[in-house]
Amino acid sequence: MKNSKLLQLKVDHLYHIALDTEQHDLQTMFGDVKFVCFGGQVSRMERFTSFVIQELGLQPGTGDTPTNYAAGTDRYALYKAGPVLAVSHGIGIPSLSVVFNEILKLVHYAKCTDVTFFRIGTCGGVGLEPGTVVLTEKAVDGAFQPFLSTTILGKKVQRPAYVEKPLLEELLSCSENTDDFKTVTGTTMCTDDFYEGQARLDGAFCDYDEDDKMKFLNNVKAKGVCNIEMESLGFLAMCNHAGVPGAVACVTLLDRLKGDFVSTDFSLLKSWQHRAQKLVLRFIKRRITQQNRHKNG
Amino acid sequence: MKNSKLLQLKVDHLYHIALDTEQHDLQTMFGDVKFVCFGGQVSRMERFTSFVIQELGLQPGTGDTPTNYAAGTDRYALYKAGPVLAVSHGIGIPSLSVVFNEILKLVHYAKCTDVTFFRIGTCGGVGLEPGTVVLTEKAVDGAFQPFLSTTILGKKVQRPAYVEKPLLEELLSCSENTDDFKTVTGTTMCTDDFYEGQARLDGAFCDYDEDDKMKFLNNVKAKGVCNIEMESLGFLAMCNHAGVPGAVACVTLLDRLKGDFVSTDFSLLKSWQHRAQKLVLRFIKRRITQQNRHKNG
Numbered sequence: 001m002k003n004s005k006l007l008q009l010k011v012d013h014l015y016h017i018a019l020d021t022e023q024h025d026l027q028t029m030f031g032d033v034k035f036v037c038f039g040g041q042v043s044r045m046e047r048f049t050s051f052v053i054q055e056l057g058l059q060p061g062t063g064d065t066p067t068n069y070a071a072g073t074d075r076y077a078l079y080k081a082g083p084v085l086a087v088s089h090g091i092g093i094p095s096l097s098v099v100f101n102e103i104l105k106l107v108h109y110a111k112c113t114d115v116t117f118f119r120i121g122t123c124g125g126v127g128l129e130p131g132t133v134v135l136t137e138k139a140v141d142g143a144f145q146p147f148l149s150t151t152i153l154g155k156k157v158q159r160p161a162y163v164e165k166p167l168l169e170e171l172l173s174c175s176e177n178t179d180d181f182k183t184v185t186g187t188t189m190c191t192d193d194f195y196e197g198q199a200r201l202d203g204a205f206c207d208y209d210e211d212d213k214m215k216f217l218n219n220v221k222a223k224g225v226c227n228i229e230m231e232s233l234g235f236l237a238m239c240n241h242a243g244v245p246g247a248v249a250c251v252t253l254l255d256r257l258k259g260d261f262v263s264t265d266f267s268l269l270k271s272w273q274h275r276a277q278k279l280v281l282r283f284i285k286r287r288i289t290q291q292n293r294h295k296n297g
Numbered sequence: 298m299k300n301s302k303l304l305q306l307k308v309d310h311l312y313h314i315a316l317d318t319e320q321h322d323l324q325t326m327f328g329d330v331k332f333v334c335f336g337g338q339v340s341r342m343e344r345f346t347s348f349v350i351q352e353l354g355l356q357p358g359t360g361d362t363p364t365n366y367a368a369g370t371d372r373y374a375l376y377k378a379g380p381v382l383a384v385s386h387g388i389g390i391p392s393l394s395v396v397f398n399e400i401l402k403l404v405h406y407a408k409c410t411d412v413t414f415f416r417i418g419t420c421g422g423v424g425l426e427p428g429t430v431v432l433t434e435k436a437v438d439g440a441f442q443p444f445l446s447t448t449i450l451g452k453k454v455q456r457p458a459y460v461e462k463p464l465l466e467e468l469l470s471c472s473e474n475t476d477d478f479k480t481v482t483g484t485t486m487c488t489d490d491f492y493e494g495q496a497r498l499d500g501a502f503c504d505y506d507e508d509d510k511m512k513f514l515n516n517v518k519a520k521g522v523c524n525i526e527m528e529s530l531g532f533l534a535m536c537n538h539a540g541v542p543g544a545v546a547c548v549t550l551l552d553r554l555k556g557d558f559v560s561t562d563f564s565l566l567k568s569w570q571h572r573a574q575k576l577v578l579r580f581i582k583r584r585i586t587q588q589n590r591h592k593n594g
Contacts, residue, residue: 009499098388102501154513195398208449
């Protein structure tokens with residue numbers, strides 16, 4: 001734990017996920033967690049949890065849908081399937097950072113060990129066929145800086161945002177030749193805005209034209225950026241700063257060199273979203289098998 | 298409308314609120330909207346809508362709860378009560394900016410006229426009694442800069458974030474001597490993080506101590522900052538840039554000079570959240586009365 005001042009707290013309230021160290025026995029509830037998977041939307045993380053329950057052959061809960069452990073609030077949702085915790089983070093780095101802090105504290109209080117964090121998301125691709133899964137090597141901001149720039153006590157602080165090579169390679173090795181989609185690695189651009197921040201022409205504001213946009217996006221591509229989204233930079237910077245292994249797997253919903261708007265059929269989009277989840281779940285299954293072998297051998 | 302390129306679109310998909318200009322008759326649905334109220338949480342905006350329905354003596358919808366017009370997605374929620382649109386924006390400027398862009402386009406396509414935007418939220422107070430309502434004069438970032446700094450086509454752009462004086466005064470004049478809470482005006486600090494960004498000691502990360510924190514917060518107070526939250530800067534910068542009158546009313550849940558954690562009883566907190574809503578609703582009622590007088594006289 002990076003903040004020793006937490007030891008002085010009698011009770012720690014994980015305010016935005018409506019859990020605390022007094023009323024909840026976090027170790028009993030979450031002590032076996034080995035994988036924390038973050039994603040933007042509540043509904044997607046709920047479906048992901050059902051998928052994990054099914055694929056790991058776990059006993060589903062009593063209800064029709066997985067239990068939301070953060071049901072005391074509607075800011076975020078928190079699901080669990082065996083060793084997998086699934087967390088919604090909303091849109092953008094600030095929204096992610098609030099729940100990331102509280103999940104990191106949860107993992108600490110629950111005395112979890114050897115935990116790996118993932119962000120499983122959607123993004124715009126740059127020169128890739130829509131439906132491609134991108135595994136982030138490093139994240140850059142909208143001005144190509146490879147670190148999160150954040151303000152603490154009025155001063156700018158920079159935190160690098162990259163994925164450790166062994167983790168990236170382990171995740172990449174979970175792609176299979178028989179997959180009906182491609183999995184690639186590359187730089188991810190992370191912006192603070194979806195419209196102007198990503199050079200779209202169809203936002204409420206737009207002071208540039210098609211030529212300016214294409215010049216920028218071609219430059220983005222030339223600099224090795226494979227995809228654009230809104231959280232990877234904060235996610236990896238916080239993983240790096242916490243010393244927690246973290247990786248980002250996002251599926252591209254469109255090719256930004258060809259347009260601004262996601263025009264793909266909704267059911268096809270849903271099946272694409274499943275691709276990054278599938279890849280991460282293969283990783284999780286392999287790790288569980290290794291751990292069991294280690295335990296039994 | 299600031300973006301003339303939208304005129305070239307055959308269909309505009311307001312992707313994150315699951316509405317579009319082809320399948321939805323936005324003018325019939327939303328043409329009478331005069332007030333757009335943004336707030337963080339879905340549940341709070343739903344309760345606010347019920348409150349507006351009741352206070353304006355409107356006919357409630359057919360269900361037990363107000364209709365969510367963005368029900369096709371779980372990213373944001375969108376309610377309507379007569380001339381009032383209530384929108385959830387999640388946490389932080391990036392999350393707000395996505396839905397702000399799409400609501401601005403909705404208001405344009407619906408041909409709404411004379412629209413005023415509000416953010417009704419919660420915040421940490423600086424040297425104020427908890428439960429005080431703060432009306433923002435101007436917003437500053439975590440380094441005291443009075444503008445939103447955003448990156449467009451790889452370049453930094455600065456957009457000022459203030460409230461027009463007549464609107465601020467009109468809103469302030471809605472506070473009443475008999476209110477059981479104080480309403481003040483001042484500068485709002487808007488940060489990109491809830492823990493380190495707001496000098497809290499109880500986040501997962503903390504590389505400073507109590508003295509550093511208090512020195513910073515006392516400086517914040519000395520510079521005229523009344524409250525700290527995470528959206529006002531983006532909200533006002535976008536209102537200013539769009540040429541839409543916008544104001545921010547937030548209730549303080551704690552005094553940051555006295556602590557980091559909101560320890561107030563939950564039901565009391567809920568009644569406090571109501572205070573900023575009450576103030577904005579008085580403003581709305583007055584404006585409606587003026588408009589009716591104007592129509593009838």
